[in-house]
Amino acid sequence: MSDRAQFVVVGGGQAAGRAVETMRSAGFEGTITLVAEEPHLPYERPPLSKRVLVGEDPPEKTEIHDADFYSSHDIALRLNTRAERIDRASRSIGLSDGTSLTYDKLLIASGAKLRKLGVAGSDLDGVCYLRSRRDSLEIQRRLAPDAQLVIVGGGYIGLEVAASGIKRGCRVTVIEVLDRVMARAVAPEIGRAFLDYHRQAGVTFHLGVGVEAFVGTSNVQAVRCSGGLQVPADLVVVGVGVEPATELAEAAGLEVDNGIVVDEFCRTADPAIYAAGDVTNHPNPLLGRRIRLESWQNAQNQAIRAARNMCGEAEAYAEIPWFWSDQYDLNLQMVGLPEDQDQVLLRGSLEERKCTALYVKDNRLIGANCVNNARDIRPCRELIARAKALDPERLADPAQSLRDLLKET
Numbered sequence: 001m002s003d004r005a006q007f008v009v010v011g012g013g014q015a016a017g018r019a020v021e022t023m024r025s026a027g028f029e030g031t032i033t034l035v036a037e038e039p040h041l042p043y044e045r046p047p048l049s050k051r052v053l054v055g056e057d058p059p060e061k062t063e064i065h066d067a068d069f070y071s072s073h074d075i076a077l078r079l080n081t082r083a084e085r086i087d088r089a090s091r092s093i094g095l096s097d098g099t100s101l102t103y104d105k106l107l108i109a110s111g112a113k114l115r116k117l118g119v120a121g122s123d124l125d126g127v128c129y130l131r132s133r134r135d136s137l138e139i140q141r142r143l144a145p146d147a148q149l150v151i152v153g154g155g156y157i158g159l160e161v162a163a164s165g166i167k168r169g170c171r172v173t174v175i176e177v178l179d180r181v182m183a184r185a186v187a188p189e190i191g192r193a194f195l196d197y198h199r200q201a202g203v204t205f206h207l208g209v210g211v212e213a214f215v216g217t218s219n220v221q222a223v224r225c226s227g228g229l230q231v232p233a234d235l236v237v238v239g240v241g242v243e244p245a246t247e248l249a250e251a252a253g254l255e256v257d258n259g260i261v262v263d264e265f266c267r268t269a270d271p272a273i274y275a276a277g278d279v280t281n282h283p284n285p286l287l288g289r290r291i292r293l294e295s296w297q298n299a300q301n302q303a304i305r306a307a308r309n310m311c312g313e314a315e316a317y318a319e320i321p322w323f324w325s326d327q328y329d330l331n332l333q334m335v336g337l338p339e340d341q342d343q344v345l346l347r348g349s350l351e352e353r354k355c356t357a358l359y360v361k362d363n364r365l366i367g368a369n370c371v372n373n374a375r376d377i378r379p380c381r382e383l384i385a386r387a388k389a390l391d392p393e394r395l396a397d398p399a400q401s402l403r404d405l406l407k408e409t
């Protein structure tokens with residue numbers, strides 16, 4: 001690579017923003033161009049369902065850097081511009097404005113796109129989804145006091161929107177097809193505690209109920225569900241998950257399997273193309289399996305690792321996954337990606353809403369959910385990474401400090 005080598009980054013989210021910043025801090029002196037289809041400077045999404053949604057923070061506060069940062073670091077921004085195709089033979093990218101860019105190395109950080117509910121009435125005014133800054137401001141505008149807000153999906157984003165709706169004085173209902181909330185993310189005991197807390201705050205839940213149609217003439221007026229239930233609505237927010245935005249990679253012949261397939265160095269099979277963030281299917285050497293994550297930590301740290309590797313390093317990306325959610329005054333942090341645990345041990349008190357659920361498999365800690373208990377995160381992460389056998393009785397004993405247990409392993 002010559003000094004004026006060209007790096008191109010596709011994406012305008014957290015992974016893209018952190019990647020371009022890292023390329024410069026790692027000493028790359030060539031050209032850097034970031035191509036983003038949204039009109040904003042690269043930004044982070046977590047506040048979109050929290051402080052931005054209720055108007056406590058302006059949307060600009062989500063931006064990773066201000067415009068001066070990019071100009072002073074000689075990073076060219078092509079905002080409002082979509083990367084439409086990659087020509088791997090000529091190492092060039094066709095853009096939506098009809099121009100093209102050549103690259104020596106390319107990072108795809110195209111993130112994830114919303115999964116849509118394909119039921120009747122989906123195009124009625126007031127049926128909303130939440131992924132972008134624009135979506136967040138649109139929902140915020142409609143969160144009027146006393147408005148009937150119906151949320152489809154009891155995952156963490158749906159529940160954050162529920163808490164935000166309550167804060168804005170809305171009448172909030174959550175419809176969830178499973179019989180519990182945050183089923184993918186937390187232990188049943190923790191899910192139940194969150195459900196109780198939301199109910200006490202005034203949220204109505206219909207669990208085990210599927211949505212059949214949105215009803216209305218031009219504006220949504222109700223949600224029709226299985227079993228004949230009809231829930232009145234002024235505003236519906238659908239939160240039924242996302243899918244990796246892999247079209248660009250797929251059309252370029254890169255391997256895609258629930259995300260762009262990369263190795264532990266964040267490289268695709270094409271040595272000039274890397275990927276990072278929500279869009280990747282990557283190996284996690286600490287967990288011993290391939291995963292795709294939708295998390296702030298992964299968007300940031302995998303992008304930093306990819307950018308450093310593009311600049312000549314060759315280090316594996318290896319972290320225990322970590323994720324958080326804020327609902328009312330409840331801070332939930334999840335570490336590890338537990339599956340097939342043989343027991344869940346509860347430390348602390350669900351009633352006092354300060355507790356940690358430990359997921360154990362073969363006497364090894366494989367995951368934890370910490371509610372208002374952030375200090376448990378670090379020792380849990382370390383204990384998971386070390387994968388040593390532990391005594392479940394001691395693990396379950398709240399008098400046993402996890403930090404001390406860590407020192408012994």
Ligand SMILES: Cc1cc2nc3c(=O)[nH]c(=O)nc-3n(C[C@H](O)[C@H](O)[C@H](O)COP(=O)(O)OP(=O)(O)OC[C@H]3O[C@@H](n4cnc5c(N)ncnc54)[C@H](O)[C@@H]3O)c2cc1C
Nearest residue numbers: 011012013014015037045046083111277278294295296299
């Ligand atoms: C409302 C909300 C709340 C969240 N809260 C939390 C939380 O509390 N904790 C947590 O850990 N995580 C949270 N997350 C998840 C976290 O924000 C994501 O994991 C993270 O945004 C992923 O970053 P990314 O850069 O990989 O992808 P994205 O943020 O999806 O960014 C990808 C960008 O690429 C652009 N793009 C796609 N294709 C193209 C193309 N062909 N050309 C140009 N541009 C393109 C997209 O428009 C988008 O701007 C939340 C997500 C949302 C939506």
